[in-house]
Amino acid sequence: MxxxxxxxxxxxxxLTLNSPVTIxxxxxALENLDFMAQDYLxxxxxxxxxxxxKKGNPPPxxxxxxxxxxNSIGLQNPGLDKFINDDLPxxxxxxxxxxxxxFSGSSLNEFKLMLESLEQNEGIDGYELNVSCPxxxxxxxxxxxxxxxxxxxxxxxxxxxxxxxxxxxxPNVTDxxxxxxxxxxxxxxxxxxxxxxxxxxxxxxxxxxxLKKGIGGYSGIGIKPLALALTYRAAKAVDIPIIAxxxxxxxxxxxxxxxxGASAVALGTANFIDPLAVxxxxxxxxxxxxxxxxxxxxxxxxxxx
Amino acid sequence: MDxxxxxxxxxxxxxxxxxxxxxxILWIWDEELGKKCQPGQFFEIRAHYSIENxxxxxxxxxxxxxxxxxxxxxxxxxxxxxxxxxxxxxxxKLKAGDLLELIGPLGNGFPIVSGKxxxxxxxxxxxxxxWYLQKxxxxxxxxxxxxxxxxxxxxxxxxxxWTEDGSLGKMGMVTEGVRSLIMEKxxxxxxxxxxxxxxxxxxxxxxxxxxxHYCSLEAYMACGIGVCYGCAVPxxxxxxxxxxxVCKEGPVFNAKEVxxxxx
Numbered sequence: 001m002x003x004x005x006x007x008x009x010x011x012x013x014x015l016t017l018n019s020p021v022t023i024x025x026x027x028x029a030l031e032n033l034d035f036m037a038q039d040y041l042x043x044x045x046x047x048x049x050x051x052x053x054k055k056g057n058p059p060p061x062x063x064x065x066x067x068x069x070x071n072s073i074g075l076q077n078p079g080l081d082k083f084i085n086d087d088l089p090x091x092x093x094x095x096x097x098x099x100x101x102x103f104s105g106s107s108l109n110e111f112k113l114m115l116e117s118l119e120q121n122e123g124i125d126g127y128e129l130n131v132s133c134p135x136x137x138x139x140x141x142x143x144x145x146x147x148x149x150x151x152x153x154x155x156x157x158x159x160x161x162x163x164x165x166x167x168x169x170x171p172n173v174t175d176x177x178x179x180x181x182x183x184x185x186x187x188x189x190x191x192x193x194x195x196x197x198x199x200x201x202x203x204x205x206x207x208x209x210x211l212k213k214g215i216g217g218y219s220g221i222g223i224k225p226l227a228l229a230l231t232y233r234a235a236k237a238v239d240i241p242i243i244a245x246x247x248x249x250x251x252x253x254x255x256x257x258x259x260x261g262a263s264a265v266a267l268g269t270a271n272f273i274d275p276l277a278v279x280x281x282x283x284x285x286x287x288x289x290x291x292x293x294x295x296x297x298x299x300x301x302x303x304x305x
Numbered sequence: 306m307d308x309x310x311x312x313x314x315x316x317x318x319x320x321x322x323x324x325x326x327x328x329x330i331l332w333i334w335d336e337e338l339g340k341k342c343q344p345g346q347f348f349e350i351r352a353h354y355s356i357e358n359x360x361x362x363x364x365x366x367x368x369x370x371x372x373x374x375x376x377x378x379x380x381x382x383x384x385x386x387x388x389x390x391x392x393x394x395x396x397x398k399l400k401a402g403d404l405l406e407l408i409g410p411l412g413n414g415f416p417i418v419s420g421k422x423x424x425x426x427x428x429x430x431x432x433x434x435x436w437y438l439q440k441x442x443x444x445x446x447x448x449x450x451x452x453x454x455x456x457x458x459x460x461x462x463x464x465x466x467w468t469e470d471g472s473l474g475k476m477g478m479v480t481e482g483v484r485s486l487i488m489e490k491x492x493x494x495x496x497x498x499x500x501x502x503x504x505x506x507x508x509x510x511x512x513x514x515x516x517x518h519y520c521s522l523e524a525y526m527a528c529g530i531g532v533c534y535g536c537a538v539p540x541x542x543x544x545x546x547x548x549x550x551v552c553k554e555g556p557v558f559n560a561k562e563v564x565x566x567x568x
């Protein structure tokens with residue numbers, strides 16, 4: 001009997017991933033590996049680090065809507081030094097899959113300083129520049145919506161590293177294609193999208209917002225069509241690989257994103273819904289490709305309209 | 306002892322108990338799991354369904370709900386639940402034989418002591434974790450348990466009952482009697498679980514009388530395992546504090562370390 005061997009590895013700009021399934025920053029940590037083998041993960045993306053420790057936003061920080069999740073965590077993290085000294089050695093020790101460090105700066109120079117510090121450490125395979133967190137005022141998002149700043153940021157950082165340089169884009173923009181192109185022109189080696197969408201929920205009895213901050217980031221199943229459309233548009237605009245995310249829960253969801261032009265997908269909210277979401281999505285893609293006797297590359301970006 | 310890792314399990318519901326109002330209890334039976342549980346710990350639980358079948362069942366995938374352990378008699382584990390939203394509503398429809406998805410046990414339990422005069426203070430759905438706790442404490446401590454609710458459907462077996470509408474027991478807020486009980490019963494340790502204003506008032510009294518006080522906090526959670534930081538609460542002192550996770554560093558905290566004014 002002929003055995004079909006699916007080719008489920010995928011390529012980013014500089015990294016080859018053994019699985020096209022990764023995770024969205026802040027939704028997956030080493031604790032998740034109590035439930036699943038890391039072999040299913042193409043890469044491990046850590047929670048976003050900032051230069052100095054960040055307490056995060058006041059609670060309540062979460063609210064589950066009819067279709068997806070609102071959050072306003074506010075990039076709570078221990079800061080760059082503590083990450084490098086305490087967290088990085090543990091990650092290096094534990095991970096066999098590539099490590100992508102997600103980080104965010106409040107200025108071009110701070111991004112540069114952070115990258116220079118991280119460059120001095122072994123065991124990091126790539127970076128994800130978070131310029132799109134909707135929960136941090138005057139940081140992040142201001143960067144992500146301006147193509148000129150996105151270009152400058154990528155152009156500033158690209159010459160400083162030989163590692164994968166991913167920039168994570170915001171959906172809260174007028175034209176994702178322009179921003180994606182600016183990232184590519186600046187020297188990003190791949191693009192991840194989308195970060196969360198602005199969202200809100202209000203208690204009808206009291207009139208109080210469900211999140212302490214009022215507006216938060218909306219993720220999960222409800223944002224999938226939007227994420228898919230932006231993936232499609234961005235993929236048409238650039239040649240660099242795209243890591244797509246936004247409401248992907250199942251392998252069927254993931255396949256839509258590959259057809260739309262994603263080279264890899266990331267699960268976010270799905271990790272909270274099902275601790276086995278990553279292996280299930282991986283297995284589903286693998287089975288699909290085996291049954292059709294084709295490779296992932298034969299699907300990526302081949303959506304017909 | 307190393308902290309035991311939580312497990313992701315599916316277990317059939319062994320039996321179900323109806324209580325007054327919106328309250329009900331789901332029981333599962335797993336002896337091995339029972340050995341890992343401590344009073345104050347919780348599970349993330351959910352009515353079984355699968356993402357793959359979401360299309361067929363027309364049901365959108367939803368988060369697990371954090372539910373504390375109500376009872377654990379050699380693996381006969383009870384979840385005492387109040388119907389409040391989508392998740393608990395789905396749980397309320399389950400019957401014996403239906404599958405429950407569980408992640409746990411999670412979080413840190415209450416400190417277990419001996420030779421103390423203990424006051425338990427609970428409000429509404431804060432009752433269940435203290436039931437499991439008192440079972441563990443009762444042989445080696447003197448315990449007095451006071452519980453309050455808005456009406457007679459919100460009260461459960463204990464030593465002293467308060468209702469806001471006066472429909473059962475004393476009328477008023479449960480915290481009204483706490484100060485005199487501490488004096489009268491020479492209380493030297495308090496455990497509490499319930500709504501934030503109740504915990505805050507208990508904490509104020511305990512601090513003033515210099516009584517040790519542990520409270521179990523409730524928070525909205527996405528993951529329950531320490532990943533998302535959605536359930537964070539302010540812990541420390543006014544000069545030096547941080548948001549700690551109810552699911553990982555909690556749900557039990559020393560009440561004097563909780564920054565109640567920031568809650």
